[in-house]
Amino acid sequence: MSEVEFSNSGQKPTYLKLNVKNETDKLEAVVLGIGTDLGEESEINPTSKYHKEEGTYPTEEDIQQEISTFEKVLKAHGVKVYRPKNIEGLEQVFTRDIGFVIDSTYVVASMQEEVRQLELPGVKHITNKINPQNIIHPPKDANVEGGDVILWNDHIFVGISARTNTEGYEFIKASFPNKQVHAIPLVVSKDRKKNILHLDCTFQPIGIKDAIIYENGFAERPQIIYDLFKEEDMLKVDQAQMNRMYPNIFSLSPKDIVVERSFKALIAALKERGYIVHEVDYTENSKLSGLLRCSTMPLIRS
Numbered sequence: 001m002s003e004v005e006f007s008n009s010g011q012k013p014t015y016l017k018l019n020v021k022n023e024t025d026k027l028e029a030v031v032l033g034i035g036t037d038l039g040e041e042s043e044i045n046p047t048s049k050y051h052k053e054e055g056t057y058p059t060e061e062d063i064q065q066e067i068s069t070f071e072k073v074l075k076a077h078g079v080k081v082y083r084p085k086n087i088e089g090l091e092q093v094f095t096r097d098i099g100f101v102i103d104s105t106y107v108v109a110s111m112q113e114e115v116r117q118l119e120l121p122g123v124k125h126i127t128n129k130i131n132p133q134n135i136i137h138p139p140k141d142a143n144v145e146g147g148d149v150i151l152w153n154d155h156i157f158v159g160i161s162a163r164t165n166t167e168g169y170e171f172i173k174a175s176f177p178n179k180q181v182h183a184i185p186l187v188v189s190k191d192r193k194k195n196i197l198h199l200d201c202t203f204q205p206i207g208i209k210d211a212i213i214y215e216n217g218f219a220e221r222p223q224i225i226y227d228l229f230k231e232e233d234m235l236k237v238d239q240a241q242m243n244r245m246y247p248n249i250f251s252l253s254p255k256d257i258v259v260e261r262s263f264k265a266l267i268a269a270l271k272e273r274g275y276i277v278h279e280v281d282y283t284e285n286s287k288l289s290g291l292l293r294c295s296t297m298p299l300i301r302s
């Protein structure tokens with residue numbers, strides 16, 4: 001059933017005015033993950049597998065507690081926060097991956113992992129507020145997840161990973177002919193310390209010209225990134241910092257960035273560059289191989 005609002009006497013539906021052109025314009029509306037019921041401990045990626053084997057898998061309580069502190073920061077900045085509806089036994093933390101907005105178009109993700117694809121009905125009550133004419137679906141055999149799609153105004157970077165394939169990249173390229181769409185092959189490894197699950201685990205633009213980058217996360221040198229971002233504007237992180245998900249912070253605006261509290265070196269570097277840093281605890285979430293960007297799906301940035 002559609003949940004669109006009607007502006008006057010039921011005649012004209014008011015759809016969400018989707019608008020996302022980059023990673024940092026002022027955030028107006030977002031879908032934030034829940035983690036209400038994570039389901040069984042999962043081996044879906046090398047990091048989750050490691051924590052399952054080590055007996056350090058996060059509890060639902062801790063995951064929800066961390067997400068609720070993030071939600072408070074979002075709301076304190078006037079952001080409209082939508083939440084998925086719980087589906088029994090599914091993680092539903094990383095809304096980033098299951099769909100994403102490019103300009104005014106909503107792309108429904110086509111996911112490699114069936115257990116992630118099953119999360120899609122959880123956001124139906126939100127996607128029902130989008131004009132169906134602005135919703136697109138990848139064709140059969142094309143996989144693309146939002147964690148691999150990074151927007152930078154006229155440019156779109158698409159990570160080629162265990163989750164997003166070349167067909168997924170081709171689909172994005174064909175769907176947005178006015179953008180320059182770049183395929184960025186990532187390191188895929190069973191070794192949790194080397195594996196890059198999605199592009200947003202190794203690279204993310206911040207502000208209006210800077211970026212956080214783990215340079216060894218790419219299967220080949222991403223020349224386009226070096227062409228678009230100056231050497232002095234790149235905050236380079238090492239492998240241990242990448243493993244803690246330093247690149248996966250989240251921008252509320254070109255100035256305001258939400259960062260995991262323990263990322264001391266990054267926080268200092270960001271402050272030095274004039275950013276306002278909002279600290280939250282998110283270490284338990286990182287054990288599922290995602291962090292702040294991963295748990296958000298921006299709908300409107302102005």
Ligand SMILES: NC(=O)NCCC[C@H](N)C(=O)O
Nearest residue numbers: 045094147198288289290294
């Ligand atoms: N963009 C991201 O890196 N998302 C994290 C997804 C983690 C989730 N446990 C998964 O393996 O699909």
